[in-house]
Amino acid sequence: MESTKTISNVLTIAGSDSGGGAGIQADLKAFSALGAYGLSVITALTAQNTRGLTAVHAPESAFITAQLDAVFDDVRIDAVKIGMLANAGIVRAIAEALRRYRPKHVVLDTVMISKSNHALLAPEAIDALCEELLPLATLVTPNLPEAAALLGTQSAADEDEMVRQGESLRAHGAKAVLMKGGHLSSAESPDWLIESNGALRLGGARVPLSNTHGTGCTLSSAIAALIPQSDDLATATAEAKRYLTGAIEASARLQVGHDVGPVHHFFRWW
Template identity: 50%
Template sequence: MSIPKTLTIAGSDSGGGAGIQADIKTFQELHTFGMSVITALTAQNTLGVHGVFPQSLEAIEAQLDAVLSDIGTDAIKTGMLFSAEIITLVANKLKEYEAKNIVVDPVMIAKGGASLLQEEAVRALIEKLLPIATVITPNLPEAAKLLGRQEMETIGEMKRAAIDLHKMGPKYIVLKGGHLLDGPAVDLLYDGKTTYELKTERIQTKHTHGTGCTFAAAIAAELAKGKTIKEATEVAKSFITAAISESLSIGSGIGPTNHAAFRRLAR
């Protein structure tokens, strides 16, 4: 039997709510075959990130070559890449293997505030990875960091930011508006010409660990199936909304979303 194949290149979350673990769960729930390249190990739980242990360039390269030279992939999602050296290696390998459907989630800061991307890595992200991305999925703080401006507070500012991010090279921009203080949860999809608003009612819960990873992984899974970017983003929005609506109160801090919720609600 044939199955769409998805690859995540990201950090491992020992708490299971974000990173590689969230991506693989999402890939499975959306009926794709998930594979992984681990860029860093984190000691992490609902209370925060207690340690980050980057993998060697040799180990990351070996994982990439092993997967891409044999199994291949229909879509790739990148998450925590940590350093300029790792970003450069990943970008070069994706070009070498002529990778398609590259979803870049520019992970910079964990929910608890820990930095997951070194300062000098931001430039490498802009110069090496964004130009080859099919779509990038920054939240508002990440978009502000990429653009070197103050964080956005209105839909109008988000729309202008999406246009400016598009000029950096990605084919599509999905700008997540969860950090807006008021109103519904609004994400923007910009395709270079048209801006689409994806709105849902804002769900009141603190248990949102892993939402960004999960959302980007869902987009990758749908692109792997041959969906358009608009179709993929709409499914991803429904998937993450379901996951947040049934988020899990586990641990003593910020709990994870529930990756099985979309399957149950879709029955």
């Protein structure tokens, strides 16, 4: 008998990656792989490949608003993932739309620097992000340098400091924070989920492969795809982390470009 379970509609608000490994492209792949229908609002166009990023074009914030209105006016949105935002005007346009449409789940991936060390968020936009978007987020997913930039401090050097910084970000308005530990110099790659009821450690072996382009985008979009299915943030985050680990482990099956390649979003099917 055919299942009557409703498929979740999940919106990504992010930049486009012409190389296909991160941003909007990674988000839509992760949504599809995890059983959600993906929609998109494009905040920036980038010229990039596995070797790096060479150019960025950000549209006017009014066009971002037009895209948001077109989606929300017609489609039931069960979760939103936010990635690259480029500048303060785009941050404010998105915050205004979220306050107007009030989606139930918002996953904010604080994308600031590309793997090739290219700025993806203007420095003056950091304050706008903290003031406008953190209070609207169900979950914020910074890596350690991003968390430090948001707090105006040094990157956490150990897991105790990761938890303290996550609690500080919650004090700035975020409902929950996932501190990603990939930048720690340890054999593991632990993440910490900090919610109002405490902190949960999500351990995981560090996968010794170089195809890691788009890992942050993929993890946050996987959480956004999964949380409407369980309505439990810890469950969705743990499953998303398992999915990402599998996608990294299978990434060597892809032959894309000549440098830092993408993860394999469809490893369970291809």
